[in-house]
Amino acid sequence: MSALILTSVLGVLLLYLGVFGNKRLLAPVAVLGLLGAIGVSATGWWMDVPLFAHMVRFDGAATAFNMGMTGLTILLFLFGVDYYARMERDVAEHYALMVFSLTGAFLLTSYTNLLVLFLGIEVLSIPLYILAGGRKNSYRSGEASFKYFLLGSFATALFLMGIALVYGVTASFDLGRIQEVAEAQGAAPSPLFLLGLFFIAIGLSFKVAAVPFHFWSPDVYEGAPTLVTAFMATVVKMAAFAGFFRLVHLTGLPPALANTLLAMTVLTLFVGNIVALRQTNFKRLMAYSSVAHTGFLLLVVLGNTAASTSTLFYYTFTYGLATVGLFVVMTLVKRAANGSEEVRSFRGLYQARPWLAITALLLLLSLAGIPLTAGFVAKYQVFLLALQAGFLKTTILAVAMALVGIAYYIVVVREAFTADEQPLEVQVTPLNGLVVLLCGIAVVALGVWPLQLP
């Protein structure tokens, strides 16, 4: 809870720093503030009690997610020092909006009341609509922002409708009460209740970019500033999944809805991976691969076994680490390759910066799920969990799709390690190098010593 307050204040503080034109102080203040938030979260680990009249509850899982998301945001801000130094205009809003968005993410991980869930989603999303259009003079950035806003609002409307329907049946926003009603209804839940939960699930599916609610993600990923794309792919995804899982975990899914979501998972796994194979633009590739990872994560959410929370956290966090690192590498390559975001422009990276290429290799291998990286342990845990939950056929599909996943990541590896006639002039600032290296080390360390939530 203290973290929630701290980040809200931090956002306001950052805005004021912008007013006074103190651009150099922004990143240090933001990073220090977030480090403080991590500390405050850590000390609150034991304080697992309902707060704000049973609106939120910072249990162990919520705290872990909060710390993970804050950690990823810190990495992004460290990257932002160099990234925003190249933007001449005020950037305080960018920092502040991201911190506000993070505050919304905190609500998503800890809600016990549907209203707080709604509040969390909106606080998370509204800054993102603005951030996606962060490059004011870029046509595509504007397009991304508008598209995201329009589709996002539509999803939100459905989502609200769902909450209303659920309230109509249960007369409560409280998850505990909703679960009681669901149990009382047993095998034949009322259609209104089902429809309500279905709409809520659609709203959340939109946020996690599950097929068929994924159409915004490639365009938004491509058009938004890279830093914001990285933020959406990592922190936002983590928060949305934490929220999704909390809903499933605390209310339980009626079988009809679970089957619908399973069908959606199958679609997501299939479409995300297959379409990603055809991508030549790196950001779009990451967008579709992000959809693909959503498929694996949905399996975890639906599995809903004792190990689900831990697996979900581990998967999203390590996926976030690898993604942040890769987006930093991509930005560096893009600058060297005259603004090209094609996968082809990675060619010659190993020649130019062997260490950067090797670290990128580790990150890509982690996303692909090759052993001794965190991605492998994560995928394996998903398979185990899905088998335990009894999704035998879906697991077989997931395994096959993991192979397709390896195919498109390995193409990037191949490009990075192929020599090019023209040397790639990659400039690495120490801070950017540090971020990439941290991600690389973390991904391997977490793969060798898999993290397990208590």
Added chain:
Amino acid sequence: MLLAALLLLPFATATLLLVARPEAQARMLAMASTLVTAVVVLLLWAGYPGTAVTVVDRDWAPAIGLRLVLGYDGIALLMLVLTGLIFPFIIGAGFKQQLDRPATVNALLLYAQSFLFGVFAAQNAFLFYIFYELALVPVFFLLLFWGGEHRRTITVRFFLYTLLGGLSLLFGLAWCVLQTPAPYSADFTALHALRLGTDVQLWLFWALFLAFAIKLPIFPFHSWQPETYTMAPLQGTMVLGGVMLKMGLYGILRFVMPIVPEGVLFWRDLVIWLSIGGALYAGAIAFRQREFKRLVAWSSLSHVGLLCAGLFAWNSYGVSGALYQALAHAVLLVGLLYIVGAVTARTGTGDLGAMGGLKLRTPRLAALFMLVLVNAVALPLTQSFVGEWLMFNGLWQHNGWMAFAAACTIVLGAIYMLWAYQRVMLGPDSGRPAVADADRDDHLYLVPLIAISLVLGVYPGPVLDLLEAPVQQMLNTLTALN
């Protein structure tokens, strides 16, 4: 302690090479490292007590069933010995066939060696899998950096094809682990104690077997092999064919046979016919090859088919024959590939049609080639003869027609190999400018290989003794089943 040295020494040397990049001394350093590991492996063999040994046994990541259990029995020890003895030759091939950036080449080779030792020493299925996949990564870069024509496409295809098998294994593994009593365990001891239902075993067999069928490879999972072997740099082909292929064999013995014995019983005739059919097919294709290296690739495919057939005969002759032949095949393939390299370097072409008459100018090389060749055609008193004789016997016990077909592949092998010799060495002088005969280095390389094949051909006792107990133990499960 010795086992830990096997894993760590190549890894440490490789990391040193990669970080310090001593390009001039890289080959010597790698050579020293592999020689030390070869000695360590022999010490391990000398100290083998005759029963399975567990060296390390501790938890790593219990939540996913991963435990650090290292040890070996007779079969694993044979594989460790194979890896330890072959790698000095693989590194040694680099002295003649020099690739640029030797530090990186040798580092990748040593990483591969370290992971391969891990594969054979792992006593936990999960640990096995980790090493199994990791061994692929250095080879991927070896092929991508130093491969021949179309390397970018072929390398990726090879990588994906192998991982297809890997993921299928992972799926089967995950399924098996969930069948063990809680808390789940992936130790081989726990998995081998599983008694799965017959209907389960019938499909699980393919999930587990597919990985190794691709790795070996046997027909019809072989399509990656010829192009990859041909395209790879010489040392890469040596690693792939000499050692990595044996992971497939070893995997079948560790996963498929003990975990799904009923599946094996049900499918084995199909697998044997596929293997032998593939061996005949590959032999026929090898016969038609004009490129020397491609011929060796197809011949290796033919040999491996026979090997798999022998294994699935599933009696003590067949299994120990296949394992014995694994060692012979490694020695043979490395020798043959070295000859390919030597001949190609001298004639400047890999085309068999354009060669000929080389014997007139390089009589010593011709003699060495012939001595390697007698092993390839399984002449009595060579190592291959022992292996193929045992496998032939094993197949005979199972089914006479299979034994007949297997014998045909041996005859076919003799034909295309001898014809290859004829096309390279005999015939009129093709009138090339003077080429050097085999020098001291060539002798230093090939004579030990020939010596191994002859000594173990005459006196196979020590190796067969190593195999007897574990093979017998494995076959007991079969007897219990019947």
